[in-house]
Amino acid sequence: MWSRVYRSRAQMQRGLALAPRPPIPYDTNMQAIRVHQFGPTAVLKLETVPDLAPTASQILVRIHAVGVNPVETYIRSGNYGALPPLPYTPGTDAAGITADGHRVYLSGSLTGTYAEYALCEPRHVHPLPDNISFAQGAALNIPYATAYRALFLKARIAPGETVLIHGASGGVGLAAVQFAVAQGCRVIGTAGSDRGLALVRAQGAHQVLDHRQPDYLTGIAADVILEMLANHNLARDFAALANRGRIVIIGNRGSIEINPREIMRREAVVTGVLVFTATPAELAEMHTAIATGLTNGSLRPVIAHEFPLSAAPQAHEAVMQPGAAGKIVLVPQLQ
Ligand code: NAP
Numbered sequence: 001m002w003s004r005v006y007r008s009r010a011q012m013q014r015g016l017a018l019a020p021r022p023p024i025p026y027d028t029n030m031q032a033i034r035v036h037q038f039g040p041t042a043v044l045k046l047e048t049v050p051d052l053a054p055t056a057s058q059i060l061v062r063i064h065a066v067g068v069n070p071v072e073t074y075i076r077s078g079n080y081g082a083l084p085p086l087p088y089t090p091g092t093d094a095a096g097i098t099a100d101g102h103r104v105y106l107s108g109s110l111t112g113t114y115a116e117y118a119l120c121e122p123r124h125v126h127p128l129p130d131n132i133s134f135a136q137g138a139a140l141n142i143p144y145a146t147a148y149r150a151l152f153l154k155a156r157i158a159p160g161e162t163v164l165i166h167g168a169s170g171g172v173g174l175a176a177v178q179f180a181v182a183q184g185c186r187v188i189g190t191a192g193s194d195r196g197l198a199l200v201r202a203q204g205a206h207q208v209l210d211h212r213q214p215d216y217l218t219g220i221a222a223d224v225i226l227e228m229l230a231n232h233n234l235a236r237d238f239a240a241l242a243n244r245g246r247i248v249i250i251g252n253r254g255s256i257e258i259n260p261r262e263i264m265r266r267e268a269v270v271t272g273v274l275v276f277t278a279t280p281a282e283l284a285e286m287h288t289a290i291a292t293g294l295t296n297g298s299l300r301p302v303i304a305h306e307f308p309l310s311a312a313p314q315a316h317e318a319v320m321q322p323g324a325a326g327k328i329v330l331v332p333q334l335q
Helices: 009-013 070-077 134-138 141-154 171-182 194-202 230-240 261-266 280-296 309-319
Strands: 031-034 045-048 059-067 093-098 103-107 117-120 125-127 162-165 186-191 207-210 222-227 241-249 269-272 303-308 327-331
Touching (some): 045 309, 093 134, 103 134, 134 303, 141 171, 141 222, 162 171, 171 327, 241 261, 303 309, 309 327
Parallel strands (some): 186 207
Antiparallel strands (some): 031 045, 059 093, 059 117, 093 103
């Protein structure tokens, strides 16, 4: 049942060959969340599904924690540009143990991660250091890769620059705070709850702002703005942007009217990021940066809440609620 063929050259170079743990027996009654039709959270059903059978080039991973991302709610509801064929198992991010005992985090799979096991290709599997929990490992891929791509590959932040992170209390925002602090930037983070504001401050932000307050951006002149809800904020972001500043749009849930003159007169750059479009070279750079940050201690995912796998509907409700304070994860109830 188990495939041992997963040590690609690239993985070896990234140091996957950590001390393995004893193999874990495969549980034949695998449970997974299945979606048979797009719709509200109730379409997320816990079902028993057939065993996964890896080929020689695939890796079977026993999943210990699953990262829940907003995009999975858009897909589940049918409101996303690229939808999977039905039925499907949701999920991109997870952490667990490979067949021969290596702790890993996942950047995707062939079968979906809202499950007790997932089939992966070598490119999906990254080493998870011993001092990072499975829940933290499940919080790495989309949030940290997106934050890195926005800050370093798009905005090209430099030490000493001021970075305003809208929605700093969520999965992507906290990752961005940690990356930008480690880069020596002056970090301003926004949140919409007292708990979120305290968390952003504790992660090293130099200033925190409550995005529930009117005029909360008064007096800000940021070199870089990460926008987590562009349809809400973009028009007023320009007043908080320094000349030649850069705005990176990460999150957007609707339309907004802006005056292009605001871009012109600052010689600003407004760009976007979509983590799924990263090239293999960019992916390698992003995961190398994550590995470096986990090793030197500058990156530490924060978990807000753990739900059992069967509570995927509640997790989808929770990830769309205001008052974020870290990452929401699902935990399969492993035998
Ligand atoms: P999350 O964990 O649910 O966090 C959402 C964040 O948005 C929270 O910090 C929340 O703050 C904040 N927010 C709410 N209202 C806001 C407002 N008016 N102004 C500024 N921020 C506000 O979600 P996430 O995983 O961090 O993702 C954030 C967004 O980026 C989502 O829309 C997601 O779909 C998108 N995303 C895009 C990519 C990409 O490749 N483009 C990748 C990952 C995520 P409070 O709850 O404290 O109010």
